Amino acid sequence: MIAKNAMMDTIRGVFERFGFDPMETPAVECTETLTGGDEESDRIIFRVAPAVRGEVKDMARDKTSLRFDLTVPLARVLAANPEIPKPFKRYQIGKIWRGERPQFGRYREFTQMDIDTIGATSLDADAEIIQVIYETLQALGVDKFVIRINDKRDVLRRLIEFGIPKERERRTLIAIDKKDKMSPEEWETAVAEASGIGLEKTKEYLWKISGENGLEESAVGELRLKTEKLGVPQSYLRYDAALVRGFSYYTGSIFEVALLEIPEIGSVFGGGRFDGLTARFSTQALPAVGASIGVDRLFAALERLGKIKKQKTLTEVLVFDLGEAFEDRYIEFLTILRKSGIATTKYLGEDKAFQAQLAYAVKQEIPYALIYGDKEKDRNVVQLKNLQSNTQQEIAIEKLEETVKTAR
Template identity: 40%
Template sequence: MSSEKPTNNNDSIIKPELLGGFRDLLPAEALMTQKVVDTIRKVYESFGFVPLETPGMENRKVLLGNTDNFNKSIFLARIVRGIEDKKIANDSWDQDYTLRFDLTVPLARVIAAYPDLPKPFKRYQIGKVWRGERPQAGRYREFSQFDFDIIGSNSILADIEVIQVMYQSMKALGIDNFLIRFNTRKILNGLAEAVNCLDNSKELFRIIDKLDKIGLTGVKSELMRQPANEYDDTALAMTENKAEKVIAFLQIKSESSDDVLVKLQDFFGDSDDLGQSGLYELQKISKALTDLNIPQKNWKIDLSVARGLDYYTGPVFETTLTDIPEIGSVFSGGRFDGLTNRFIAGSNIAGVGASVGIDRLIVALQKLGLIDKRDSVTDVLVTIFDPELQKYSMDMVQELQQNGYNTELYLGDDYTFRAQFSYAAKKSIPFVVIIGPEEMASGKIQLKDMNARKQELLTKEECFANLKSSLGK
């Protein structure tokens, strides 16, 4: 008798699990994503934006600059050639391969690397990005961004066009109740100057950005907070008078943009150059949106919009959905002049654009009932009555496809009608065509409407007319 132990086949079985913070998009989710992307892409292209693709992996210095001191959690990668490189794989990371954490820095590299690109350069890009942040509900380490940007234009018309694109994208998706809120870094710089806080403006803007979460009382408390210790350099320690001035600024609100502009003029007076520069930008944008007949219900000046102001240099935009504000911003962006300074010293190339949150937007569209969840793109399933009649079924598939209908031939091993109808139901295929001996003899076909649960014996012409009426094709 052999002394060898039997092999445990389970030892070679690998559990089909995902890494934390990553996810699969099964057909239903992938199809919804595709539909939203295609809809928005058409809007982008209607304004003349062209596609751009960049590698998912970049040189570390391209993404992070010449420093190892950065505050982003990133993914590094390296090349390993099997078990002989095990020691190398365990050594310190000395390679330059880094997964991108956004699409903007790669865009800057492209602009610097290809100076002959016509300016203004208008591009859109959709792609995966990776961030090594702690996974939590709704936040992943790998997710898609869908950006559009105008590079090389200092004109306020470019900022206005960004708002137009955001507006048209929301309308194309069937959303009517949304609000594009905008502000400008220059107005907030004027506020910082007015309260002698220009040197600590980043912290001031961070506190203002928390307004929705902590309210005016919380903002005032944060502004006046004293340092906790000698190392606490985030405390602004404002006097009550200065904190009250910030609160007065944040209370400048009105449904009328003209009222907001008048109140801003009163707040800054005639001597504040930074504030006046920002006021001019808001006036130009407001007038243009009015002239373009974009409804006032879909846009407003909101002085509390302070997102990313350590990054943006001019107007900033945020889009929220009026019916479900808890979703948060679904489309945001702003002006970011100086895009290529990392690559070309002093180039100061202007840029403005926005990014749509695809995942968040899909959740919103589902809640609003504006997008269907389907597991299939198929319009019609053609059944196989038995193998001897499969030629006729294949001919029917071809004819339906030639007439513009996404059509599947049933490819399962179980030819029972129960199995074939079950397949159609599971994939949400709306119509099933049946061709059996009786249909062959009469020159007709059976068309089953899976949603209405109705089956009819029709001529081919009647079948196509029915499909055209039901599917709009």
């Protein structure tokens, strides 16, 4: 938790420097608000109901559920509070709950960190989100990644160009999305079946949307130029026409981050433009673009990459308890150290043997022990033991504050 907090603080720092403000929304919302009648969402949602004398009498009454993302509740809150000045840039850290992927076993809750810019139609806002993604990963010490980008407007235009009928749109996109799970031949066949335009024309279509073909005149091409101006090295961006994740949701740019050293972990950061979402809650449709980090997945990835410094405790000094006779002194030490901002704790265990206290400090990985007993009392000193280097320093009591301050 200490390392995860540090990671989240780093991310928060980047978000805030870019002008995103913290915002909170409820974890429990009306089920209808959350799903918008979407069957897909209904499959992963957890319903919530008050118990009445131990029995859930009427699950249907309240019709509330736990949120499965931070975006839908945001849209609901924005629709309910039209007075919030736009553009509005916010970030949120919060739990979400999903019933999907039973293979993850006990994991039914996740932490997400989201950024969103609401009320801006300009591609500048999309480019800024991509810049924040780039800066965030750099700030976390991750350098080997690509941001795959696509744009729904380009995709739809191409579908029309190639005569793929409207009613086959969704099926075709789902087939395109399966690229990584099939051989090239299987993939072409699957897309051809879905599109209904025949194998030859499908091959031509897939060639057209592959690589960087025709990128200059596209929406995603413009986004590239914008991000380049913002200083995002273009080697980090990869146009991917097959990227159509959660597609019904998005209306423009789509992006997601793959870590090159551990691609199997999946997307750790993803998002896009979703201009239509608030229209579900109000007549005033608000353009919006945002991205979302799966905190737990990113943390697991950083651990695998050796970017996480595990830390068992924030406590820097353990004051040993060598008898009630020294209590007043211990309180004095604790006060001095804490006033200097040093996390300090007195040993509170029952086994007061010196060895037990030492073993506790080592087990807890507390870096320093402060020792004051009969010998130290006689000479008006304390021992500051460095438990990592196993060295010891004798300090005159009146110098404790000074020593500790300079030692940091």
